[in-house]
Amino acid sequence: MCYSCNSGNRCQIAVIRTPGAPAIRGKDAPLLSETPTVPAGTPENRRLRLRTARFSLGSAVTLCALKLIAGVFSGSLGVLASALDNVADIFMSAVNLFSIRKALDPADDSHPYGHGKVESLATLFQGAVIALTGIGVVWEAIRRLRLGLAPEGLGLDVGILVMVLSVAASWLISDRIRRAGKATGSTALAADSLHFRTDVYSGGGILVSLLLYRFTGWRWLDPGVALAVGVYIFAAAVPLLKEAGEDLMDHRLPEGTVAQITDLIDAHRPMVVDWHDLRTRRSGSEKQVDFHVVVCREYSLEDAHRVADHLESEIRDLLGHAHVVTHMDPCDVECPGPHECARVRERIRELPGPGRAGKNGTAPRAGNGA
Numbered sequence: 001m002c003y004s005c006n007s008g009n010r011c012q013i014a015v016i017r018t019p020g021a022p023a024i025r026g027k028d029a030p031l032l033s034e035t036p037t038v039p040a041g042t043p044e045n046r047r048l049r050l051r052t053a054r055f056s057l058g059s060a061v062t063l064c065a066l067k068l069i070a071g072v073f074s075g076s077l078g079v080l081a082s083a084l085d086n087v088a089d090i091f092m093s094a095v096n097l098f099s100i101r102k103a104l105d106p107a108d109d110s111h112p113y114g115h116g117k118v119e120s121l122a123t124l125f126q127g128a129v130i131a132l133t134g135i136g137v138v139w140e141a142i143r144r145l146r147l148g149l150a151p152e153g154l155g156l157d158v159g160i161l162v163m164v165l166s167v168a169a170s171w172l173i174s175d176r177i178r179r180a181g182k183a184t185g186s187t188a189l190a191a192d193s194l195h196f197r198t199d200v201y202s203g204g205g206i207l208v209s210l211l212l213y214r215f216t217g218w219r220w221l222d223p224g225v226a227l228a229v230g231v232y233i234f235a236a237a238v239p240l241l242k243e244a245g246e247d248l249m250d251h252r253l254p255e256g257t258v259a260q261i262t263d264l265i266d267a268h269r270p271m272v273v274d275w276h277d278l279r280t281r282r283s284g285s286e287k288q289v290d291f292h293v294v295v296c297r298e299y300s301l302e303d304a305h306r307v308a309d310h311l312e313s314e315i316r317d318l319l320g321h322a323h324v325v326t327h328m329d330p331c332d333v334e335c336p337g338p339h340e341c342a343r344v345r346e347r348i349r350e351l352p353g354p355g356r357a358g359k360n361g362t363a364p365r366a367g368n369g370a
Contacts (some may be wrong), residue, residue: 043070045184052180053097056192059173060089063199066162074159075149076210076222081164082203085233088133089195092126095186112324116284119188120247126191127240130198134234143226148219156214163207170199185285185320198236202229223295253280253287257319261289265315270344271295271307273331279293283323289315290325296344297330303348304328310351 009070067083070076099122107114174196181189202262209225212218252258265275278291295304305328312324 007297014349026348029187048180049100049184049186049189049285052177052189053093053100053192054194056173056177057090059169060086062094063073063166063169063173067166070159070162074156075155076159076206079159079163079206082163082199082206082229084137085133085195085199085202088129089192091225092122092195093192094130095122095125096192098122099188099359100186113283113288114286116286117248119186119284120244120282122188123191123240124244124248126188126195127237127244130152130195130232130240131237134230134232134237136252136331137230138227139230141223141230144223145220145227149223156210159302160214162202162211163210167200167203167207170196170203174200178313185287187243187282187284191244194236194240202232205229205232247282250281253282253289253292257287261315264318265291265293265311265351267305268311271348272311279343287319287322288324289319289322290327292329294329294331299345299348303345306348306351 064083067079067086071080071083099118102115102118105115107290174193177189177196178193180186181193182248198298205225205228206222209221213221253261258278261280262278265272272293273296274294276292276294278289280287280289282288293308295307308326308328312326315324316322
């Protein structure tokens, strides 16, 4: 049966979205909180990502310098381990800044889908460096436990003071980068935020160990906590490596996001007879979607194109700016209700006319494959 006519039941034209109607939400609507609030590809998104990346690099340099001085002066492995983590932060923040700048380059003949994967590569690199840092801290902690080394003297108090300042600063820095990463949909900034958030938890543990050692004299506390910090740093790297690997291998978007896309397409029946071959993936902060749409074979090319443009626009709005491609297929059965088809075509022609903007609203496109 041709669903655009739906001759077995009353034609459900009322479910078609009209211009200006509220955005459709699926049953997993809460997942839309993950949608960037500053759409990818906009000048504001670019400025926010670059500004945050520079802020991250400057913060990492400042924190590292303070901790290195305090670590050498106090002799605390915990403080030195935290400083070593910040050395990695400096390196990774610099890579982040480069990758974000590169990812913002427009698509070209050699990279028709853009350079968004550079961010995923940077995230993979950051995860590897974090994991190696954790292994190094664990190794040194075990060595100091065997030798019974511990911080001594006035340097201990200096180390405590620096760690108090470091934990507070790391929390504020992490929160700012996290909010920017969420707003722009940048995986690189999200990974950078995790670096500083691990500094908060690991720094808090080191601070507690220094305070306890200050009053108890237990020599195993500093290397013991450093050992736990090293394990924690390594564990924090695993999700980063997994996410970056999935993005590089074109893993589909989260299940809830895919469900919202399919709900939106289904809400356009009877304009849309059916759909198939839906594919989704991420490229840096940009989401990419393509699928086939089946429409009534009696539609004119202009009507089918209008439906395709409308669906693409709705999905871009749903995902907070995305690269969307549709291919139109004709219904393969004879239409038993031409009058109902005529009613649907009238509603299609109320939609905005076929746009000539590109998939990201910036450049002309060749068509929808209709």
